[in-house]
Amino acid sequence: MDLNYSAEDEAFRAQVREFLAANLPPDLRHKVRHHLRLGKEDYVRWHKIAAAQGWAAPGWPVEYGGTGWNAVQRHIWDEECALAGAPQILPFGVNMVAPVIMAFGSAGQKAHYLPRILNCDDWWCQGYSEPGAGSDLASLTTTAVRDETGEHYIVNGQKTWTTLAQHADMIFCLVRTDPAARKQDGISFLLIDMKSPGITVRPITMLDEEHEVNEVFFDNVRVPVANLVGRENEGWTYAKFLLGHERTGIAGVGRSKRELGFLKALAAKQCVSDGTLLDDPLFAARVAQVEIELMALEVTVLRTIAREDKGPGPEASLLKIKGTEVQQLLTELMLDAAGPAALPFDADYLEGRHEHAAGGDAASDHAPLAAYYFNYRKTSIYGGSNEIQKNIIARMILGL
Amino acid sequence: MDFELKEEQRQLADALRRWIERDYTFETRRKIVHSPSGTSTQAWNTMVELGLTALPVPEAQGGFGGSAVDMFVVMQELGRGLVVEPYFPTVLGARILQLAGGQEELLQRVAAGQAKLACAFGEAQSRHDLSDIATKMTGPADAPAVSGVKTGVEGGGQADCFIVSARGHGGQRDRDGIALLLVEEDTTGLVIRDGRTIDGRRTAGVTFDHAPATLLAGPGDAWPLLEAAADYGAALLCAESVGVMDALFAATLDYVKTRKQFGVPIGSFQALQHRMADMFIHLEQARSMAMLAAVKVDSADAEERRRVVSAAKARVGEAGRFVGQQAVQLHGGMGVTDELPAAHWFKRLTAIGVTLGDVDYHVRRFAGLEGFRVAG
Numbered sequence: 001m002d003l004n005y006s007a008e009d010e011a012f013r014a015q016v017r018e019f020l021a022a023n024l025p026p027d028l029r030h031k032v033r034h035h036l037r038l039g040k041e042d043y044v045r046w047h048k049i050a051a052a053q054g055w056a057a058p059g060w061p062v063e064y065g066g067t068g069w070n071a072v073q074r075h076i077w078d079e080e081c082a083l084a085g086a087p088q089i090l091p092f093g094v095n096m097v098a099p100v101i102m103a104f105g106s107a108g109q110k111a112h113y114l115p116r117i118l119n120c121d122d123w124w125c126q127g128y129s130e131p132g133a134g135s136d137l138a139s140l141t142t143t144a145v146r147d148e149t150g151e152h153y154i155v156n157g158q159k160t161w162t163t164l165a166q167h168a169d170m171i172f173c174l175v176r177t178d179p180a181a182r183k184q185d186g187i188s189f190l191l192i193d194m195k196s197p198g199i200t201v202r203p204i205t206m207l208d209e210e211h212e213v214n215e216v217f218f219d220n221v222r223v224p225v226a227n228l229v230g231r232e233n234e235g236w237t238y239a240k241f242l243l244g245h246e247r248t249g250i251a252g253v254g255r256s257k258r259e260l261g262f263l264k265a266l267a268a269k270q271c272v273s274d275g276t277l278l279d280d281p282l283f284a285a286r287v288a289q290v291e292i293e294l295m296a297l298e299v300t301v302l303r304t305i306a307r308e309d310k311g312p313g314p315e316a317s318l319l320k321i322k323g324t325e326v327q328q329l330l331t332e333l334m335l336d337a338a339g340p341a342a343l344p345f346d347a348d349y350l351e352g353r354h355e356h357a358a359g360g361d362a363a364s365d366h367a368p369l370a371a372y373y374f375n376y377r378k379t380s381i382y383g384g385s386n387e388i389q390k391n392i393i394a395r396m397i398l399g400l
Numbered sequence: 401m402d403f404e405l406k407e408e409q410r411q412l413a414d415a416l417r418r419w420i421e422r423d424y425t426f427e428t429r430r431k432i433v434h435s436p437s438g439t440s441t442q443a444w445n446t447m448v449e450l451g452l453t454a455l456p457v458p459e460a461q462g463g464f465g466g467s468a469v470d471m472f473v474v475m476q477e478l479g480r481g482l483v484v485e486p487y488f489p490t491v492l493g494a495r496i497l498q499l500a501g502g503q504e505e506l507l508q509r510v511a512a513g514q515a516k517l518a519c520a521f522g523e524a525q526s527r528h529d530l531s532d533i534a535t536k537m538t539g540p541a542d543a544p545a546v547s548g549v550k551t552g553v554e555g556g557g558q559a560d561c562f563i564v565s566a567r568g569h570g571g572q573r574d575r576d577g578i579a580l581l582l583v584e585e586d587t588t589g590l591v592i593r594d595g596r597t598i599d600g601r602r603t604a605g606v607t608f609d610h611a612p613a614t615l616l617a618g619p620g621d622a623w624p625l626l627e628a629a630a631d632y633g634a635a636l637l638c639a640e641s642v643g644v645m646d647a648l649f650a651a652t653l654d655y656v657k658t659r660k661q662f663g664v665p666i667g668s669f670q671a672l673q674h675r676m677a678d679m680f681i682h683l684e685q686a687r688s689m690a691m692l693a694a695v696k697v698d699s700a701d702a703e704e705r706r707r708v709v710s711a712a713k714a715r716v717g718e719a720g721r722f723v724g725q726q727a728v729q730l731h732g733g734m735g736v737t738d739e740l741p742a743a744h745w746f747k748r749l750t751a752i753g754v755t756l757g758d759v760d761y762h763v764r765r766f767a768g769l770e771g772f773r774v775a776g
């Protein structure tokens with residue numbers, strides 16, 4: 001047993017660090033590290049910088065523009081990006097729809113979409129959930145019916161919780177093509193141009209007052225049959241394939257390490273009766289407990305990575321649950337560390353229109369921490385809620 | 401022993417609840433919060449008519465001389481309705497005035513609903529420690545002035561008068577050196593930056609620059625007053641939390657009974673049933689402690705008051721966090737949207753959690769009391 005990174009791994013890490021030091025724009029780093037809101041251009045900018053280096057899609061096969069890195073290297077890349085404060089490369093294109101297109105798409109779909117995803121020329125969003133189909137995704141009711149000529153699907157229905165759909169050029173959707181079949185068997189996987197007539201996007205404001213998710217309405221939207229991925233009525237298989245893909249990243253270990261650093265720095269600046277908050281035994285114990293949990297999670301992630309060829313499988317549920325629990329605890333502790341200073345709400349500051357928050361000084365910059373805490377409640381809900389992940393562990397791993 | 405409310409208390413609660421259900425709906429409140437002033441004169445006037453401003457003021461100053469238990473009833477309902485008017489800072493300020501003595505006229509104005517008060521206690525560095533004060537009291541005792549910067553002043557932009565803690569002498573946390581002063585809103589040397597908190601209330605940063613003031617309590621006398629008033633405020637916030645949790649719990653229970661997934665109400669899943677049971681247990685434990693605090697906060701025995709208030713604020717804070725987080729979780733995606741009342745109850749619970757001492761602060765104070773090592 002050897003739990004150390006090899007010399008080659010360390011050399012690789014140094015190379016990644018060098019790249020980040022030279023290429024991550026300081027204003028993006030600042031926004032990420034200070035929990036400010038990112039706009040479309042922020043995400044696109046960083047994606048294109050990574051793409052120019054050939055590193056935007058580390059997990060892809062080399063033939064499509066991937067890196068050829070092994071799982072440990074991909075993990076190091078993710079971790080270093082997160083530690084440095086790089087914006088996330090959004091998963092909807094690179095990690096979600098692209099693998100499905102690679103595995104099941106037509107030659108035309110591959111040739112058209114994959115390079116555009118790699119270079120972030122299209123912004124993708126994910127149209128799975130519906131008002132009546134959340135945890136029970138297979139009960140979705142958005143329909144796609146072939147028109148008389150058989151060349152188009154006519155799509156009707158509503159998707160919801162569609163992350164950042166307001167920026168999207170394309171949406172990948174699960175739609176019902178056979179209402180008579182068993183509910184998992186009548187679903188197809190469609191790629192839909194967001195500019196198609198009949199699509200309406202309505203914003204949903206989150207509890208931190210951010211516009212992050214949307215409702216997407218389809219009213220007789222015509223979609224070329226060429227945009228069907230794979231075979232009709234087999235969309236559920238592709239959706240499951242997608243869910244099983246690249247899931248070690250969901251633990252967010254790198255990001256949590258960065259936030260742990262932020263938390264400690266914050267607590268070390270807060271003076272309490274006899275020292276700083278970080279010296280306070282009660283608070284220090286809570287921080288230490290999260291840190292220990294995060295250490296355990298990191299090793300669990302590395303154990304999963306080491307079995308790369310087999311893929312994480314249902315164990316990914318463990319990573320999702322623990323990852324989000326640690327993330328949420330960290331936001332909670334940051335809120336606690338800031339104390340009353342976290343309460344002022346200043347959208348102008350969050351969106352980068354003012355250098356400091358409402359109070360006007362650097363101390364008031366703790367203001368985003370309450371918003372961040374509220375926003376992060378989502379992590380145990382989206383991507384299959386933590387309750388659903390526990391059901392998966394119970395059924396698939398424990399055989400209950 | 402008697403845990404029942406008196407008839408008048410029940411009537412007041414009913415009247416308040418009817419007003420909120422009819423005129424202070426979730427939609428109305430949203431409009432108020434997003435209006436330029438962030439508060440509503442109409443709502444304030446109704447609260448005055450219902451007797452809320454007179455309730456905590458002594459009879460001699462035209463009030464009803466209501467007890468902390470009377471206030472428990474009121475705060476619970478205001479919590480349920482998420483009322484954002486600057487009532488709490490006004491009550492807290494009135495408590496200081498009453499404890500300090502004098503200022504009869506101002507108390508009369510408070511009782512009549514003509515004066516709103518704000519308490520400028522916090523500073524950028526002070527977190528939960530009310531003795532951590534850099535703001536200075538200057539000038540002679542008969543013509544004092546205040547200089548310094550206060551943060552997180554609830555209702556500061558709406559107040560007619562500020563009650564300010566300032567340092568007469570001593571180091572950063574020297575309790576003996578603290579004074580309490582009254583500063584009129586329209587005096588010289590005052591800059592108020594009005595803003596909003598994440599839970600929809602008004603908060604201000606206030607800079608005092610040689611602002612003329614009236615002394616309420618000088619060094620040596622002020623700290624015990626400040627501490628007692630803060631405990632009173634904490635007890636009131638506990639009551640408010642219980643109202644918030646009651647409403648949030650009921651909404652969540654309703655949701656899990658009606659929201660269907662996999663062809664059944666999600667409340668039929670045992671994992672969620674147990675979660676609801678845990679929330680219920682937290683809520684009832686919190687209710688007990690909030691009641692205890694309401695009864696004991698007027699206690700002459702300061703040590704007993706500290707013990708009970710800290711126990712209550714810590715226990716209620718823990719419950720607030722659990723109930724709030726789980727309510728959001730059980731609502732799924734709906735839980736993290738601004739359209740849903742549940743999200744706003746959750747935000748209010750979170751804000752209360754970091755106001756006048758968080759869980760850790762009160763656990764620490766509880767364990768630091770002299771009696772802790774002896775009594776059980």
Ligand SMILES: Cc1cc2nc3c(=O)[nH]c(=O)nc-3n(C[C@H](O)[C@H](O)[C@H](O)COP(=O)(O)OP(=O)(O)OC[C@H]3O[C@@H](n4cnc5c(N)ncnc54)[C@H](O)[C@@H]3O)c2cc1C
Pocket residue numbers: 125126127128129131133134135136160161162163212213378381382383384385386387388391659660661662666669671672729730731732733734736
């Ligand atoms: C911020 C955010 C972004 C999102 N982005 C997207 C996106 O881009 N695209 C997309 O398609 N979807 C997206 N989603 C939707 C997300 O996948 C769903 O919210 C999630 O699957 C839960 O569904 P629901 O909201 O309908 O909750 P429900 O399914 O109604 O669940 C409510 C509660 O019941 C619990 N529950 C349900 N069934 C069971 C069970 N069998 N056993 C135990 N407990 C159960 C849940 O865990 C939850 O606590 C997003 C959601 C959020 C919050």
